Structures are given as C-alpha cells and as structure tokens.
Amino acid sequence: MVTIKDDRSIIVEERNTSIAQFERLFVDVSGASDWKELVSQVSTGLERLRSTVTADHLVTRIQLHGSNPLAWRIRRDLDLVRTEMETRGSIIGNVWIDKVQTSWAEPGDDGPSAGALGELSSIIAGDVLSSTAYQQELVSIAEELRGQLPAELRDIFGTDEASFQNIIGEYAHDGSAEVLARLRGGQEE
Incomplete structure (x- = not known):
C-alpha cells in the first residue's frame, strides 16, 4: 500500500492480500535409495518451499525428476506418492498438493x-x-x-x-x- 502524505513524503507498506499461493516444486530424487528416502527428500522440499511462502495456504504441483532405479515404481504408484505428500502437507500446515508429476530416466x-x-x-x-x-x-x-x-x-x-x-x-x-x-x-x- 502506498500512502502519500500532505508533505509529499511517500510510505510504502507491503500487504499480503492472497489467501493462497500457487507454486511448482521440482525435486531431483536421483539419490534416493528407497521409498522412505524418496518421501523424505520430497517432504524436505515441501518444508523449504512452505517456509518461503507468506500466504496462508500453499498449493503446489510437485515434479519429481532424476535417474533412479525406483522410477518404474514411482510411475506405477504415483497415487501413493501424492497421498504421502498430502499427509506431509497437512503436517507441515496448510500445504495442498495440486498434482504430482514425474519425468524419469532409469539408469543403465x-x-x-x-x-x-x-x-x-x-x-x-x-x-x-x-x-x-x-x-x-x-x-x-x-x-x-x-x-x-x-x-x-x-x-x-x-x-x-x-x-x-x-x-x-x-x-x-x-x-x-x-x-x-x-x-x-x-x-x-
């Protein structure tokens, strides 16, 4: 908000007006050796992203990428990844998952x-x-x-x-x- 006083001085104040902020989260989980580690890495990414958002609610689309032997399982069980991230989002607080997408390459x-x-x-x-x-x-x-x-x-x-x-x-x-x-x-x- 900008206020112009009678003496022509200007005061600028930041006022957040959005209730929700929409963001994309790109997570490279190439280093994840098992399902638990994969979930942990994505959850950490969600926590970091949430800490940067000033709106009350964060709506995010998660994009998982990398080269990992778990690629086939993640593609197959994408619904389970989303459910896990929705649970993590509720624990973090006011984090909503729009969609989870993948772009994987299997090593060798x-x-x-x-x-x-x-x-x-x-x-x-x-x-x-x-x-x-x-x-x-x-x-x-x-x-x-x-x-x-x-x-x-x-x-x-x-x-x-x-x-x-x-x-x-x-x-x-x-x-x-x-x-x-x-x-x-x-x-x-």
Whole structure:
C-alpha cells in the first residue's frame, strides 16, 4: 500500500492480500535409495518451499525428476506418492498438493529393466516411437481429440505445429513409460 502524505513524503507498506499461493516444486530424487528416502527428500522440499511462502495456504504441483532405479515404481504408484505428500502437507500446515508429476530416466540396463521388459523398452524407444506409421496415427488421434475440445482448451496440444509435435511426442514417451512401469510392477510382485 502506498500512502502519500500532505508533505509529499511517500510510505510504502507491503500487504499480503492472497489467501493462497500457487507454486511448482521440482525435486531431483536421483539419490534416493528407497521409498522412505524418496518421501523424505520430497517432504524436505515441501518444508523449504512452505517456509518461503507468506500466504496462508500453499498449493503446489510437485515434479519429481532424476535417474533412479525406483522410477518404474514411482510411475506405477504415483497415487501413493501424492497421498504421502498430502499427509506431509497437512503436517507441515496448510500445504495442498495440486498434482504430482514425474519425468524419469532409469539408469543403465541392469536390474529390473533387464530381460524381456528391457528389450521391449528398447523396441518401443528405437522402433515404435520413431516409426512414421506410429507418428501418423498419433497425430490423427491428437487432432481428433483436439477437435472435440472446447476452443479455450485446444491449446493443450500446442499453439503451433512445432509445439504440437513436441507435446504429442512427450505424451507418447510418457505413455510408453507408464505402460512399461505397470508391466515392470506386475513382474516384481
């Protein structure tokens, strides 16, 4: 708030008017060796972010990234990660989780990614995702979906041809990673 006095002096006071502040939290959990450590690292990130926010409520979208053998499990159990973070948020106080997203890379071809699933992953990455027929089918599906969306939502597929291609490429990559994570999860149980 700015106050101008009769003597022309100016007083500036900061007044918070927002009840909630929306923030993104990027957490590199490459170093997490198990589920407990992963949850701890994300929780620490939430606590740090909360300490910087002056609004009464923090609404955050968490983006987990890195290279970690837990990548398949995190993709498979993303709902559990969100539930855990919602619990941590209530403990921290007035922290609300909008969404938890991932962008993972699995290290090497050893461990759970070896064998038939590793081979399937290589085929998908090397042959399927880059094939012309697959790309044409992907564009066809995306254009059909975009045509059925209300006009104000059509930009989720990009605002020009280059962004359209990038976004559907990301969707294809994320979708194949999701399927492989679920297959890998079924193999582990």
